[in-house]
Amino acid sequence: MRDAENRIWSREGAVRMRSTKARRGAAAFAIVVSASIVLAACGGSSGGGGGGGSAGGKAPGLAKAECAPIKSVMTEYGDLSGKHVKVYTSVVAPEDVPQKNSYKLFESCTGATVDYEGSKEFEAQLVVRVKSGNPPDIAYIPQPGLLKTLVQTTGKVIEAPKSVVDNVDKWFGEDWKKYGTVDGKFYAPPLDANVKSFVWYSPKMFADNGWTIPTTWDEMLTLSDTIAATGIKPWCAGIGSGEATGWPATDWLEDVMLRDNGPDVYDQWVAHEIPFNDPKVAAALDRVGGILKNPKYVNGGFGDVKSIATTTFQDGGLPILDGKCAMHRQASFYAANFPAGTKIAEDGGDVFAFYLPVTNADQGKPVLGAGNFIAAFRDAPEVQAFQTYLSTDTWANEKGKATPNGGFVSANKGLDVTNVASAIDQESVKILQDPNAVFRFDGSDLMPGAVGAGSEWKELTAWITGESTKDALSKIEDSWPAS
């Protein structure tokens, strides 16, 4: 219909348009306003829940044995029967079922009800809803950059209450707390996490050929040469992802930046204290190119180097199952992309993943990852109680138990590894809880949107299809918004 409109317009109205521009604005406003007045009158009153007010009384679960672990939440916030907490997330069916199940303990102990809504248009919709004054109570924000934008431009995000701060101090590392903090104020505790520094491989294939898991970058390249000599392309990759095509390549670059130069330089790079086309970044990207742009190494199961750009990231690692490819660097969540029935295990499994080796032994054990942060938009006891519940070790363990098919990882130190279902998730939790591990958040999620969700994707895709390292990095540097 809009096409038809446009056609009619361009054919008949082009001349009139210029002369009526000003009047159109006024008339449009008048009609919208009057229409809403007329129809609003028929709308009846709405049932919008009132915020604020302290909930008195005793929580219904205070005496129950299973509620003991969250006693502090119950005593602090009291009886929340009949109260609703609206949660808005980017996790949709069928992955939302474990989320909902993990809230059951909270609901039965406090009496509150959690209304869950997932949407894949979450990131765009959340901004619209917050700006127009219709925010959810709680939102799981996947990017610290988005949290910062919301805090600074709308001022609608509510600071975390003391109970949440205490939990985060107790259960999470300083680095995680930092990502939920904007301008010195702490807003959002971490919800979950994923580990990106993984290389997927087939344990069976490695065992059959006598290959061993590399522990340094050079060993990994030697192994790649060995595999290439057998006629198999050792690496496979896919960076296609619709309009977000290119993001898997940014993870490669971030992982290598972290390994070559350490967390401090990485932080400077993300904060644009060193330029994007700094020689250190160029060296890191060239190291990535040593694998991704090496025609001897890629693209197993798909074709030449350029096929990386056209292969979707969902399909990128599947040739491992057919023995057409040996290694695929992708995050822990990639486990969900293997077809049902694939055995994901270290011993004799069809697939498993090893930690992406370090390049520079001086920089410790860097871990690249990402996660969601719990932001609150309404100042009410039930909302604070829920935010507090989600930041406890109790919830992390509940969520682990509620996710029997795997796909849940948290940096919560109180998470018991045995409560996490899949082998790869256990491996991720171990890496996150390792005291030597230095965690850094996915850099493209921290950079301004124009770079981290724009030029970096685009230029790294062009880089895969032939652009030089120097040109690609200079173009990204030029796109960094001046501020």
Next chain:
Amino acid sequence: MTTTTPEVPATATAPVPTAASVAHQKLTSPWASFAAIIIATLWTIPTIGLFISSFRPEEDVKTSGWWTWFSSPNVTLENYHEVLTGSDTKLATYFVNSIVITIPSVLIPITLATLAAYAFAWMKFPGRDFLFVAVFAMQIVPIQVTMIPLLKLYVDPPFGLPQLAGKFWTIWLSHSIFALPLAIYLLHNFMKEVPGELIEAARVDGAGHVRIFTKIMLPLMAPAIAAFGIFQFLWVWNDLLVALVFGGGNLDLSPLTVRLAELSGTRDNDWQILSAGAFVSLIVPLVVFLSLQRYFVRGLLAGSVKG
């Protein structure tokens, strides 16, 4: 469309064929039919592919194209099963929501637009041309520009009016607002075509505006109204943006398109069920379109070409 065709004068005698019969002859030649069949086939192939895909098992869909189905015909209803039962909320709920959203969103603009079109076409009042141009010009206001301001009005209405957000009202209203400019314009053009003599005759017989509108205009305008109705129906039924923005925050208000958009899972690893989902949501508009299609073309031409 008045192109001068010298060889066909208005008062043509028998041996000279009329423009209509020339067109009829040319369009019914075997070659024209052949071309039409080729085009129809080409245009239908993607839909057939989608249809076949919707019955193929997950592994086949993900590893090979739909045309390989002819050599290895595996059929499963798993995809449809997943679409119908794959989430906590039943698909029927979304279906009902779609219907609840669509019907008022079609009826409200049609009612208002026929009345407005009549006034613009046959009633004389000061500022009529100015108002009509203003309505016409509003067609170029992009929906996206209006979203945040409009939602703000719903959430926090001026003059102490009751809050609307979180109800079907917001979606109905928004669809009506966005549809009205085109609706008024199309119906106005159609109404203008009705010969003035007819109206005058009715006046002489003592009919007022109400009688002229109900007894003469409405029956004559049935094709145009039906055409616009289909237009609006398809637009609203397929709409995701308006429903997401104005119905946001409430699964009770979500139409089928919202479920469809999330069908493939959080990281798109279930995309094999999308084709089945597409067919499920396609049934209703297909039935509506097929049953009303003759009005569709007729009304479309009546409204738009003779502006």
